[in-house]
Amino acid sequence: MNDQNIDFSMVLASAVHDMKNSLGMLLNSLDELRSEHEESLGESSRFNTLQYEAERMHNDLVQLLGIYRLGENNLSAHIEEHFVPDFLTEHLARHTPLLQGLGIEVSVEAEDINGFFDEDLLTGVLNNTINNAIRYTQSKIRLTAGERDGCLVIGVEDDGKGYPDSMQHTGTLNFKSLDFKSGSTSLGLFFASSVAKLHSEGNRTGSIKLHNGGSLGGGVFEIWLP
DSSP states (O other): OTTOOOOHHHHHHHHHHHHHHHHHHHHHHHHHHHHHTHHHHTTOHHHHHHHHHHHHHHHHHHHHHHHHHHHTTOOOOOOEEEEHHHHHHHHHHTTHHHHHHHTOEEEEEEOSOEEEEOHHHHHHHHHHHHHHHHHHOSSEEEEEEEEETTEEEEEEEESSSOOOGGGOEEEOOOGGGOOGGGOTHHHHHHHHHHHHHTOEETTEEOEEEEEEETTTTEEEEEEEEO
16 A cells, blocks of 8 residues: 555546536536526526526636646646637626526626737636626626726626725735635635736736726726736
């Protein structure tokens, strides 16, 4: 037995990968069920809760895999050019059935610009951020995108109570500084911050910003990519 050196972190990563794929299939099945039984399931609070929690778990597993790869120095950004309004609209389509079921109004306000980013990594960030906005909003979510100070800034706003003072933040996050006792949000923020830092140009690197206000008066999450 002594010569069987088990890399437990790799075993966990493999298990998380399998669970992520299984949850992805479950989410697809839930979307199909909703479309097939729209009248009975469209406004079912239990069905909406099931879909929301499955999405949240799927997002957490995606982030765990990303952070594992980051720790193994195996996570890199594959930068490509994307038309930002199309990216946001296509991304939002995945959340539309649940948003409609919950009665949440959503809008996209994006400048007609191209951005250079890793589509998969940014999708992971937005999935988690929209999922959090669904949890805390009252009735509205807004996605924004524009160019500021030479950066592409993509934002997710809601009309909830906003971020507490302890969570309002600008820059990048250090894993050791996170407080996981407050829930899973810290994992998502660390993942978002890590993804932002993988995007760089010259001596500038990406960052995230959390504050309150925006056009809806609630929490505002922004990811800044140079």
